[in-house]
Amino acid sequence: MEVEKKIRKVVKFHSLILSQPNHTIAISLLDTLARRLGLGFKQHEPGAFLLKFPHVFEIYEHPVQRILYCRLTRKALDQIRHEHEAVLDQIPDAVTRLRKLVMMSNTGRIRLEHVRIARTEFGLPEDFEYSVILKHPQFFRLIDGEETRDKYIEIVEKDPNLSICAIERVREIEYRTKGIDAEDVRFSFVVNFPPGFKIGKYFRIAVWKWQRLPYWSPYEDISGYDLRSMEAQNRLEKRSVACIHELLSLTVEKKITLERIAHFRNVMNLPKKLKEFLLQHQGIFYISTRGNYGKLHTVFLREGYKRGELVEPNDVYLARRRLAELVLMSPRKAKVDAELVRYRDGLDDEDDVE
Template identity: 25%
Template sequence: MRPLAIRRREVRPLPPLAVLVRSMAFVDVKMRWKKDASFDAVPVLSQARDLRPLVSLAHLLSPLPTPVSAVSKLSRSLETPDRRVASFLRRFPAAFVESVGPEHNHPWFHLSGPAARLLREELEIFAARRADITSRLRRLLLMTPRRRLPLRVAQGMLWHLGLPEDYFRCRDYDIAQDGFRILTFGDSVSHEEEDDGRELVLIDNGEDQELPKSVLEMDAMRRFGSTEVVPIALFQSKGLRLKRKIEVWLEEFQMLPYVSPYEDFSHIDRSSNVSEKRVVGMLHELLSLFVTCSAERRRLLCLRQHLGLPQKFHRVFERHPHVFYLLLKEKTCFVVLKEAYMAEGDTAIEEHPMLEVRRKYVGLMEESREIIKCRRSGKPFQSKHEDHGQIEDSKEGTDSAAVLS
């Protein structure tokens, strides 16, 4: 037998010390989702899925009565929970009034008095607070490294930022006076609703003015008088206990350097804890710009590449339950910024001008449920709106079975 040849193990250089330190500092944070009933009790959050299509239909049905056939094919774009737009409209009789059309007995819908007043109030608030509302869109563009967004992505953010849905399409708004312009690349680009190839950019490219301070930086200035240490406001979830190693990691995480969402982050190691704090701060700032400081988790995915977020950034919501709350509602997951609802006024987050109007729309939705309950039980319904009697009178002669379908 031949003796076995002994192969010497190849000597490999040791990895840099920084790599070892970084890997040892990582803590695998895995926490179970804990339900918090206080967020389910907030109407503007619990009714968020129906609120957006309701407001969109209110704009489409204004100002004249409209046949249901004109909006029946928009269920996919409106994302109505009901398969039929007519069924969705009939769920909210306090906002939409059904009548019989002049031909073929087709159903027509028009806005109720309270809903029409809310539309006017919404336009008045935008006219009065336009600079404040459009500045939130400007901040969103400043958070992107290229200072621009595809127009279709920016269009999807208008609802969350409180801008009119036809802000880019209606010439009366003149977006140039707010510092925006739309760039089109190529002569063959189609100007359809998909807006392929068009981008929303800043006229000044964000160079003429100083970069804004984030909410966390303003809060640090208010509390400590400087931004040397910028902690993230934490709000403990009820019934959620952290392991000791996670508590230590969280304390160290708060003392890490803070990178503003408006600053250059190309020098940061993507796998470091500093990068994770930057992602948390970015999502904190993004949600603070929205009307309800919340959004569907899937809608945030379209911003990942444009904001420089990691591929699996959604795990941040699970690793930081003291900052974000995941509201599970009707097979949909909403991300809620806890500071906006649990700080009790001790926060630098400013209330959005459109928030009160959204609350009033939710009030019409809740009133609609009471109307339907009273109709089914045969009890009279007393509305808090003065002209609701006129709404009920306009429904005489309407098939009750059709209304309740």
């Protein structure tokens, strides 16, 4: 998870540099801009942080001003290009993901700003308001809020074919390939408790009962049900698990920050105390709390990962993994690469002289 923390900071500096004229930034401005981004650095720490990742950031002296500047390396720019191309190539999938996301809302609409904040997680392009929403009027419409100036994404018509949850496909595979009784997996989730998690006899029985508890689908309208009974409350709680499971399944990396899940809490009837709720289901979800001094919580779908890698990788995920590889590459290798480049340049100069 320390790698995730580093990558988050690297990505923020990434975006900061690309937002500057000529995609360069003076080192002297880093302290001020890092504070503005809320990265939690002390004075002079941002420059030292960038020096740790020479495969991503290049520090150089301006030929005229004679002050230090920072820009992205060619490898980092290639990674950005690959990710951008991957996002554009999967726009049809992004349209489907957004349709399913809005269909999960209890009102058939979701605030545009909340989707914009989580744009990266859902693999939406930067101009998704046009390329995904406005270009597909048969699926979406943009409307203004009645009491606020906020815009909302509204689903034109719910498609029953999109109401099948990711967990339902998993159950079907379990039933067909492993020969498990259909009734045993009808309402069950994939549960993988963390190493060292102690499972007592009574806890095991409680999990067995919970796995067989019926619940309403995340895509089902429950506004007409009487939810006051204990059984209804138990079903509603399991439905919340299903909603968060489906939400994570719609992300390209099967993870999203807890704070962004909270943006959808009201429209999806999720519990108020989300962190405590998720910790009750550690066999399904994993919460990382190391980012931003323990204030940032990232929620992972356990079944989506195996040995730290996505079980079903996609092109967007693979492009983003390239950035992680650049972050993890040794600074010593960058020095060797630079020496090789200078050596080759020297050979070229000798050839020119001859």
